[in-house]
Amino acid sequence: MSQGNPGNMGLCIACFLRDITGFFVGGSTNQAAVAYIRPEIVGIILGALAAALVTREFRPRGGSQPVVRFVLGFIFMVGALIFLGCTVRAWLRLGGGDLSALWGIAGIVAGVIIGVVFLKRGFNLGRAKAVARPLGWLLPAVAVVLLVFALVSAYGAKPGWATVTPENARAVVPGQVVVAPDGDGLKVLKPADGNGDPTASIVDGAVVADDGTVLADAGKVAATKPMPGGKRAALWVSLIAGLAIGVVAQRSRFCSIGGIRDAILVRRYDLLFGVIGLLIGATVVNLMLGQYVVGFEGQPVAHNDALGSFAAMTVATFAAVLLGGCPFRQVIMGAEGDADSFVAVVGMLVGAGATHFYNLASSPLGLAENAWPALGVMAAILVAVALAGSRKTA
Amino acid sequence: MKELDVRGLSCPMPLMHTKKAIDGDPAEILVLADSGTAKANVVALLQDSGYTVTIAEDASEYRITGVRR
Numbered sequence: 001m002s003q004g005n006p007g008n009m010g011l012c013i014a015c016f017l018r019d020i021t022g023f024f025v026g027g028s029t030n031q032a033a034v035a036y037i038r039p040e041i042v043g044i045i046l047g048a049l050a051a052a053l054v055t056r057e058f059r060p061r062g063g064s065q066p067v068v069r070f071v072l073g074f075i076f077m078v079g080a081l082i083f084l085g086c087t088v089r090a091w092l093r094l095g096g097g098d099l100s101a102l103w104g105i106a107g108i109v110a111g112v113i114i115g116v117v118f119l120k121r122g123f124n125l126g127r128a129k130a131v132a133r134p135l136g137w138l139l140p141a142v143a144v145v146l147l148v149f150a151l152v153s154a155y156g157a158k159p160g161w162a163t164v165t166p167e168n169a170r171a172v173v174p175g176q177v178v179v180a181p182d183g184d185g186l187k188v189l190k191p192a193d194g195n196g197d198p199t200a201s202i203v204d205g206a207v208v209a210d211d212g213t214v215l216a217d218a219g220k221v222a223a224t225k226p227m228p229g230g231k232r233a234a235l236w237v238s239l240i241a242g243l244a245i246g247v248v249a250q251r252s253r254f255c256s257i258g259g260i261r262d263a264i265l266v267r268r269y270d271l272l273f274g275v276i277g278l279l280i281g282a283t284v285v286n287l288m289l290g291q292y293v294v295g296f297e298g299q300p301v302a303h304n305d306a307l308g309s310f311a312a313m314t315v316a317t318f319a320a321v322l323l324g325g326c327p328f329r330q331v332i333m334g335a336e337g338d339a340d341s342f343v344a345v346v347g348m349l350v351g352a353g354a355t356h357f358y359n360l361a362s363s364p365l366g367l368a369e370n371a372w373p374a375l376g377v378m379a380a381i382l383v384a385v386a387l388a389g390s391r392k393t394a
Numbered sequence: 395m396k397e398l399d400v401r402g403l404s405c406p407m408p409l410m411h412t413k414k415a416i417d418g419d420p421a422e423i424l425v426l427a428d429s430g431t432a433k434a435n436v437v438a439l440l441q442d443s444g445y446t447v448t449i450a451e452d453a454s455e456y457r458i459t460g461v462r463r
């Protein structure tokens with residue numbers, strides 16, 4: 001994050017997958033602010049793939065209720081975007097001093113406890129089996145395709161249908177007035193005519209339309225922060241960091257929900273140490289970089305709706321427990337040849353598009369209008385899945 | 395010998411089943427697993443529970459044998 005990525009996002013799987021969705025369909029899902037192929041994701045997949053190949057842990061497998069896994073991935077993502085972060089970022093937000101993350105972490109604990117109740121009742125999605133080798137290569141293949149698109153967009157010409165949030169672009173009036181840095185000053189990206197040429201300009205720091213109307217005064221422009229999708233580290237830095245993280249995660253089996261789950265369920269604390277290590281590491285790094293700001297209000301890409309954060313993370317975590325691992329784990333397992341995890345990741349990508357299409361995602365201002373009904377519906381689906389999915393396996 | 399098949403199961407089922415099996419305190423236990431994660435979790439649990447562990451591996455599975463120390 002010190003390299004330019006959004007505040008306290010560092011490594012948010014939900015956010016990064018959402019940005020990738022934004023690249024492909026952002027034009028039709030109101031995702032202009034969050035559209036960028038995050039090279040971290042590509043790196044993580046390829047790093048985990050390499051580690052799995054070297055240790056002979058790459059094993060194509062699948063067939064354990066893929067449709068249900070798609071739905072669970074979808075629900076996870078919607079919940080995460082209502083909280084504004086996945087189960088990994090909740091810890092990173094706390095590591096940045098963002099105390100509003102505590103509501104989400106309380107939700108993680110609640111989601112795990114609910115999930116454990118169903119696991120104890122015998123919930124599982126059934127056994128995966130060995131599958132044809134190509135099915136194991138689905139997620140790595142997607143990573144390569146993403147890398148090609150990322151490189152083409154960065155160094156060549158971005159495809160016309162794709163959306164990329166301009167680097168460090170700031171939505172002064174979301175969807176209507178957007179500016180981006182230009183040398184020492186600013187330039188207008190929106191409003192623009194059909195050819196993409198701006199129809200307004202910067203006059204003394206304010207955005208003024210060609211007909212003389214002041215669209216946003218200088219104070220408003222100055223107070224606007226860059227959109228999440230436009231904040232990024234250099235492509236190669238992100239990619240190499242992702243590769244390293246992928247290797248470490250594959251070897252350590254890091255899981256952001258497994259720690260609490262295993263501690264409660266089987267009194268195993270290995271994974272919990274991973275999460276605690278992440279929290280301590282993030283705190284130390286943020287302190288060293290002078291980015292550590294304690295408080296509930298005004299935290300980067302976060303809101304302070306306690307009940308909303310709690311409920312959204314409870315729903316997301318419950319879904320993740322039913323999936324058998326957090327979204328980070330799903331990405332890693334997909335890279336190890338798990339076709340079911342690939343399907344869950346696709347569910348997350350589609351879920352991200354749907355969240356933005358239906359305006360369910362939260363903003364720093366708070367929850368969206370329909371967030372609560374959506375959480376209610378998703379909670380009901382999860383309970384139904386959990387009740388239906390109990391079977392004997394031993 | 396207690397035998398257990400956790401192949402194809404998502405987390406945390408391999409761990410749950412193994413934990414349940416060793417609650418019965420078998421002198422010897424064989425666990426079949428097919429993912430690196432399940433293997434690592436089961437091996438760590440067995441070792442911490444007082445078993446000496448050996449692993450045989452082929453293309454499709456790990457055969458994890460624990461003998462009570």
